[in-house]
Amino acid sequence: MDIATIIGVTLGMVVIIGTIATGVGAKMFFDIPSLAITVGGMLCATLIHFSLPQFLGIFSIIKKTIVSKVPSPTELIQKMVNFAAINRRDGALALEQEIPKLHDKFFIKGLQMVIDGRDAETIRDLMSLEIQYLQERHANGKKILEFMGASAPAFGMIGTLIGLVQMLSNLSDPSGLGAGMAVALITTFYGAFMSNLIFIPLAGKLGIYSKGETIAMEMVTEGICSIAQGENPTLVREKMQSFVSHSKRENIKANI
Numbered sequence: 001m002d003i004a005t006i007i008g009v010t011l012g013m014v015v016i017i018g019t020i021a022t023g024v025g026a027k028m029f030f031d032i033p034s035l036a037i038t039v040g041g042m043l044c045a046t047l048i049h050f051s052l053p054q055f056l057g058i059f060s061i062i063k064k065t066i067v068s069k070v071p072s073p074t075e076l077i078q079k080m081v082n083f084a085a086i087n088r089r090d091g092a093l094a095l096e097q098e099i100p101k102l103h104d105k106f107f108i109k110g111l112q113m114v115i116d117g118r119d120a121e122t123i124r125d126l127m128s129l130e131i132q133y134l135q136e137r138h139a140n141g142k143k144i145l146e147f148m149g150a151s152a153p154a155f156g157m158i159g160t161l162i163g164l165v166q167m168l169s170n171l172s173d174p175s176g177l178g179a180g181m182a183v184a185l186i187t188t189f190y191g192a193f194m195s196n197l198i199f200i201p202l203a204g205k206l207g208i209y210s211k212g213e214t215i216a217m218e219m220v221t222e223g224i225c226s227i228a229q230g231e232n233p234t235l236v237r238e239k240m241q242s243f244v245s246h247s248k249r250e251n252i253k254a255n256i
């Protein structure tokens with residue numbers, strides 16, 4: 001679980017809501033029609049722009065930005081070195097007993113193909129195809145969040161214009177202009193709040209996780225293909241360490 005996302009959203013809401021609560025006329029910041037225009041308009045525009053399955057996947061997209069876990073590079077390298085040693089010593093069939101210890105479906109799929117005797121080229125093609133479709137799914141999810149981040153302020157402005165039209169149509173009562181202007185501007189506040197604290201940051205976080213997960217999957221692909229070719233553990237380690245910086249490389253040895 002990404003505790004940074006939870007802390008950031010929570011503290012952001014505390015700061016903004018706390019600032020509103022300490023001011024004069026805090027109740028004016030909570031207006032149901034303004035909230036309905038901003039949120040309802042944003043959701044309707046998103047539904048028009050994307051397909052229904054994509055729209056219904058919004059919550060799973062947001063969930064991924066919070067609970068997504070990228071495997072540790074060091075842990076992946078250690079496992080691959082161990083599996084390469086087992087493969088060289090006992091053969092590919094001996095790797096079957098290692099599958100129950102894994103929790104990554106992508107890793108399990110690759111290792112199973114090694115056990116089944118698939119050649120490295122076939123394994124690379126199949127695993128690369130899965131990486132490609134993962135990137136496309138994440139890119140679509142990022143586009144949805146970015147679109148919501150762009151449309152929320154737009155509908156906030158639309159709500160403000162509606163409020164201004166209604167206010168200016170009743171100039172016979174100048175005493176109500178101040179309050180009317182405040183209510184009209186609330187929708188702009190709602191749009192900016194949701195866009196800059198929720199949707200745009202979540203889109204950025206999803207992009208970071210997508211890149212990290214892609215690198216982890218590419219590491220797994222490279223390691224699995226090396227094992228399928230029967231390479232020794234030292235060469236497997238050196239290949240996989242090319243994915244990480246020199247400062248994070250460790251002298252990993254087979255531990256079996």
